[in-house]
Amino acid sequence: MFKRKLVVLINAIRHLSGDDAYERYLAHHAQTHHDEIPLNRREFFKQEQERKWSGVRRCC
Amino acid sequence: MPKKLLPLILWISIAVLGAAAMGGIALSRGESINAIWFIVAAVCVYAIGYRFYSAWIAARALTLDETRATPAERINDGRDFVPTNRWIVFGHHFAAIAGPGPLIGPTLAAQFGYLPGTLWILIGAVLGGCVQDMVTLFFSTRRNGRSLGQMARDELGPIGGAAALIGTLMIMVILIAVLGLVVVNAMKHSPWATSTVFATIPIAIFIGLYIRNIRPGRVLEGSIIGVALLLLSVTGGGWIAHSPALSGYFDLDGLSLAWFVIGYGFLAAILPVWLLLAPRDYLSTFMKLGTVILLAIAIVILRPEVKMPALTQFIDGSGPIFGGTVFPFVFITVACGAISGFHSLIASGTTPKLLSNERDIRMIGYGGMMLESFVAIMAMIAATVLDPGVYFAINSPAGVVGKEAAEAVATISSWGFPVTVEQMNELARQMGEATLFARTGGAPSLAVGMASIFGSAFGQGMLAMWYHFAIMFEAVFILTTLDAGTRVGRFMLQDLLGNVWRPMGRTSWYPSVLITSAAIVAAWGYFLYIGVIDPNGGVNILWPLFGMSNQMLAGIALSVATGILIKSGKLKYAWVTGLPLAWLLIVTTSAAWQKIMSEDVRVGFFAAANDLAVKLAAGALPPDTATVAPQLIFNQRLDGWLTLFFVLVLWVVVLDMLRVAARHLSDKPVLPVTESPHIPSRLVEDWVRD
Numbered sequence: 237m238f239k240r241k242l243v244v245l246i247n248a249i250r251h252l253s254g255d256d257a258y259e260r261y262l263a264h265h266a267q268t269h270h271d272e273i274p275l276n277r278r279e280f281f282k283q284e285q286e287r288k289w290s291g292v293r294r295c296c
Numbered sequence: 297m298p299k300k301l302l303p304l305i306l307w308i309s310i311a312v313l314g315a316a317a318m319g320g321i322a323l324s325r326g327e328s329i330n331a332i333w334f335i336v337a338a339v340c341v342y343a344i345g346y347r348f349y350s351a352w353i354a355a356r357a358l359t360l361d362e363t364r365a366t367p368a369e370r371i372n373d374g375r376d377f378v379p380t381n382r383w384i385v386f387g388h389h390f391a392a393i394a395g396p397g398p399l400i401g402p403t404l405a406a407q408f409g410y411l412p413g414t415l416w417i418l419i420g421a422v423l424g425g426c427v428q429d430m431v432t433l434f435f436s437t438r439r440n441g442r443s444l445g446q447m448a449r450d451e452l453g454p455i456g457g458a459a460a461l462i463g464t465l466m467i468m469v470i471l472i473a474v475l476g477l478v479v480v481n482a483m484k485h486s487p488w489a490t491s492t493v494f495a496t497i498p499i500a501i502f503i504g505l506y507i508r509n510i511r512p513g514r515v516l517e518g519s520i521i522g523v524a525l526l527l528l529s530v531t532g533g534g535w536i537a538h539s540p541a542l543s544g545y546f547d548l549d550g551l552s553l554a555w556f557v558i559g560y561g562f563l564a565a566i567l568p569v570w571l572l573l574a575p576r577d578y579l580s581t582f583m584k585l586g587t588v589i590l591l592a593i594a595i596v597i598l599r600p601e602v603k604m605p606a607l608t609q610f611i612d613g614s615g616p617i618f619g620g621t622v623f624p625f626v627f628i629t630v631a632c633g634a635i636s637g638f639h640s641l642i643a644s645g646t647t648p649k650l651l652s653n654e655r656d657i658r659m660i661g662y663g664g665m666m667l668e669s670f671v672a673i674m675a676m677i678a679a680t681v682l683d684p685g686v687y688f689a690i691n692s693p694a695g696v697v698g699k700e701a702a703e704a705v706a707t708i709s710s711w712g713f714p715v716t717v718e719q720m721n722e723l724a725r726q727m728g729e730a731t732l733f734a735r736t737g738g739a740p741s742l743a744v745g746m747a748s749i750f751g752s753a754f755g756q757g758m759l760a761m762w763y764h765f766a767i768m769f770e771a772v773f774i775l776t777t778l779d780a781g782t783r784v785g786r787f788m789l790q791d792l793l794g795n796v797w798r799p800m801g802r803t804s805w806y807p808s809v810l811i812t813s814a815a816i817v818a819a820w821g822y823f824l825y826i827g828v829i830d831p832n833g834g835v836n837i838l839w840p841l842f843g844m845s846n847q848m849l850a851g852i853a854l855s856v857a858t859g860i861l862i863k864s865g866k867l868k869y870a871w872v873t874g875l876p877l878a879w880l881l882i883v884t885t886s887a888a889w890q891k892i893m894s895e896d897v898r899v900g901f902f903a904a905a906n907d908l909a910v911k912l913a914a915g916a917l918p919p920d921t922a923t924v925a926p927q928l929i930f931n932q933r934l935d936g937w938l939t940l941f942f943v944l945v946l947w948v949v950v951l952d953m954l955r956v957a958a959r960h961l962s963d964k965p966v967l968p969v970t971e972s973p974h975i976p977s978r979l980v981e982d983w984v985r986d
Contacts, residue, residue: 252387253578255516264374278512282570287375289569290787290803291443292641294577294780296397296471296632296846 257284307347314340318418321606322411328601331677334410335595338418338673342666345422350430350662354655357861357869358434362655365977367440369652377441379652379979382659388650389664391581392642393429394588396475396774397632397846398672403738403745404839405629406679406687407615409607412626413633413676420627420634421669424876428850429639430661431857431873436644437651438971444644448856450970451863452952459949460852461788464641466942467845468785469816471638472561473823474838475774478737480553480828481835482767487546488728490553492533492764493771494546496576497560499525504575519578523586526579526772530764534728550828557778558821564779565786565813573779580773587769591674591746594753604680604687609711616692616708617736618836619898624887628843633672635880637849639665652979678745685715686723686732690741693833694734704733728760736833739770785816826931829924836898840891841935844884848946851880855953862957863969870957881950888943892936901936905929 250256258277261284265274275283317337321329354360371377380388405413436442442450445464449457483490503522511517536542548556564572608615611622618625632638643661651657679687688708689697697704701717708715724732727744735741743766750762787803789812794801800808827834854877861870894900897907905928911917912925960966 248381248384248387250516251381251384253515253519253581255514257515258513260378261374264378268374278508281508281513284375285570285574289573289780289783291645292780292784293392293646294395294777295393295638295642296395296475296636296777296842 254284257281307344310340310343314344321414324606328603330599331595331602331681332599334414334602334673334677337414338670341418341422342670345426346662346666349422350426350658353427353430353662353872354658357866357872358431358657360434360654360657361974362653363977364654365975365979366437366651366654367648367972368650369977369979370975371440371649377649380650381652382656385647385650385656386660386664389642389647389660390667391585392646393636393639393664394584394668394671395632395638395777396478396770397636397638398668399675399742399770400478400738400839401630401633401843402672402676403679403742404617404691404835405626406604406676407608407617407691408611408622408626410602410604410676410680411606412611412622413630414673416627416630417633417669417672417676420630421665421672424850424879425635425639425669426662426665427872427876428635428637428853428857429643429665430657431861432640432853433643433648433651433661434654434657435857435860437648437654437657440972441645441648442970444640444853444856447644447860447970448852448949451856451860451967452949452956453967455952456852456856456859456949459945459952460856461792463845463849463852463942463945465785465788465792466938467638467842467849468781468788469819470823470838470842470845472778472781472785472820473827474835474842475777476554476557476561476820476824477827477834477838478739479771479774479778480550480557480824481735481737481833482739482743482771483548483553484550484735485547485731486537486729486767487543488533488537488760488764489767489771490533490546490548491536491542492529492768493775495529495532496526496579496768496772496775497572499529500572500576500579503579504571507575507578508570515578518575519582522575522579523582526583526768527765530761530768533764533768534760537728551825554821554824554828558817558824560775561778561782561821562813562817565782565817566809569783573776573783576772576779577776580776583769584773587746587766588671588674591678591749592670594749595674595677598749598753600677600681600749600752602677602680603682604684608684613896613899616688616696618840619896620840620887620890624883624890625840627883628840628847628887630672631843631846633669633675635847635850635876636665636668637846637851637853639668640849640853653977675742678742678749681749682741682745683713683715683719685709685713686719686744687741688713689715689720690732690735690744691738692734693736693831693836695831695833697734699734701731701733726759727763729763734833736835738835739767739774743767743770782813782816782820785819786812789816823931826927830928830931831921837901837932837935840887841938844887844891844939845942847880847884848942851877851884851946852949854880855949859953859956860969863960863966864971867961877950881946884946885943888939891939901932901939905932905936908932 317333320333368377368379402413445460448460503518507518613621697707705715705717743763746766747759747762751759854873857873858870890899895903897904908929956966
């Protein structure tokens with residue numbers, strides 16, 4: 237019970253921080269663009285960070 | 297019906313408790329009041345606001361439709377548009393909206409006493425700020441996550457759109473300048489703070505390389521290592537400060553530090569994001585959430601006594617930290633803790649693209665701002681648990697209370713807030729600083745307040761460590777806002793210039809990157825430079841300017857929302873956004889009026905410029921002020937014109953909205969409502985059709 241809650245918490249933290257972004261990308265990719273080769277981890281993060289920081293992301 | 301009776305009793309008790317706590321805070325005179333009552337009052341006010349007002353707005357004014365597919369569900373591209381768990385979106389949204397503003401604003405507003413700021417933080421958030429964030433999030437969600445500027449253009453027309461764009465660019469410049477000034481004032485002649493803050497830069501770069509090359513994408517791992525290194529840098533800073541050989545290198549004056557911040561801002565804007573900006577942001581987010589939670593726990597454990605009176609004599613406008621009467625300046629000063637126009641940029645654009653269901657808008661938009669307002673309440677507590685004499689000694693600029701310690705304590709004690717040189721020296725020694733006099737900007741006094749709370753709750757022995765931890769925590773996320781803001785400013789400028797000459801609009805063309813980054817950095821660098829050379833500390837000028845620009849942006853967001861409500865046939869609910877808008881209009885306009893027209897040299901920009909010019913001509917200025925006087929005079933006039941510009945932009949948008957509303961109500965053609973069509977959600981399992 238406690239262990240399961242811990243796993244949920246760790247997954248939430250991973251999701252919030254973007255730690256699991258690549259896994260989520262692979263899952264999404266497998267679902268929608270299965271005919272193309274997915275980006276590798278390094279290439280994906282490069283694009284991801286450029287995308288994330290191209291708009292207003294932080295406030296006062 | 298016992299089922300209905302229980303919640304009824306519960307909510308009545310919350311209302312009674314909240315009213316008792318609010319009454320206690322408001323009516324307490326003479327004797328000190330416990331900070332726990334602030335927490336109780338805040339929690340009750342938020343609970344009632346959330347349970348009743350936000351629910352009513354969601355159901356009636358906006359009619360959230362949980363059967364309607366959100367943009368994230370419809371577009372779901374795996375990148376920008378991703379249906380996400382509501383708690384995760386809440387975390388992202390809060391991390392994005394929570395910045396240094398709600399920490400600094402209430403700290404400065406405490407010069408009026410604890411009451412005006414606290415009341416406005418609570419009332420302003422529940423009726424204004426939370427509403428703004430929620431309705432903007434809703435309207436943007438119904439428009440595929442369009443930005444505030446785009447919505448203004450689509451719904452009101454080109455004038456509204458242009459005003460929103462220019463307003464955003466201006467607020468960015470002023471915001472970065474004032475935040476830069478806060479960091480500079482916190483590091484000035486403090487080898488410990490300076491070396492710790494400097495160390496955060498190589499740490500961020502190391503983490504950037506780690507996440508990119510050593511362990512690609514392992515964000516959590518990198519962040520944990522980074523946070524450990526940051527904590528180590530606080531200890532290391534203490535070691536450097538105590539080393540006679542090294543401390544000299546980090547004992548810098550304000551101007552050198554300002555140039556450092558300017559250079560840093562430029563580098564951060566042109567370097568790739570993965571190297572500095574992104575890793576610093578990971579670290580700052582962890583620090584921010586961790587410290588806020590720690591502070592809340594410490595206040596609840598410790599229940600400190602608030603020593604500041606409910607009201608001080610400075611409500612008459614004679615305050616040392618900034619000039620101006622309690623109305624309208626407490627509203628302008630608290631700014632982000634109650635209503636922040638900046639949030640409308642986050643609530644349109646990023647967050648709506650993640651919502652998996654419209655019903656989450658209430659929790660994320662309204663609830664997110666409630667939490668931000670709670671952070672502001674904690675900052676208010678941290679400022680008011682200090683001895684008022686100490687609070688004023690730290691926050692009053694040397695130009696007001698005098699340069700010498702004896703002079704400053706005499707002035708402050710004469711106001712009825714007793715403080716001694718020995719007391720200040722002992723405090724500085726405990727905090728590991730040479731002096732705490734005239735450390736304007738709010739960050740040092742907040743750090744002293746946090747250190748004394750943390751120290752009492754978790755052990756007195758480490759006050760100096762807690763103080764520098766708090767300084768590092770503030771600096772880390774101020775510098776993140778500075779990086780991110782400069783970058784956004786650069787993109788907006790590139791976008792603007794791209795209309796004139798196409799290649800300038802290419803965001804990755806290096807000459808364009810260099811020119812636009814330099815232009816943005818020069819713009820805020822100018823205000824930062826003037827703030828540093830100003831003997832009155834600069835914060836007294838820049839913070840009100842920032843507050844007015846922020847409230848102006850909030851006014852634009854509320855105008856867009858009111859316009860859309862009226863155009864969608866919801867005139868009878870238009871007061872939900874219309875009343876906060878009217879209040880902001882009154883506050884911002886009267887503040888701007890005073891800043892422009894007031895004869896008081898501590899309030900009016902032009903009065904101050906003319907006064908300085910007369911004194912300069914008469915040779916009545918001390919030599920160090922006389923050399924910078926021409927720049928100060930020019931700057932005060934510039935600030936006056938800037939204020940006029942802000943208030944004009946706000947009025948143009950409001951009048952434009954009223955014009956559109958009047959046309960709509962008299963059945964004349966207006967721009968159509970651009971809401972995307974209703975497509976039923978397939979994510980909802982239980983089909984509840986109305």
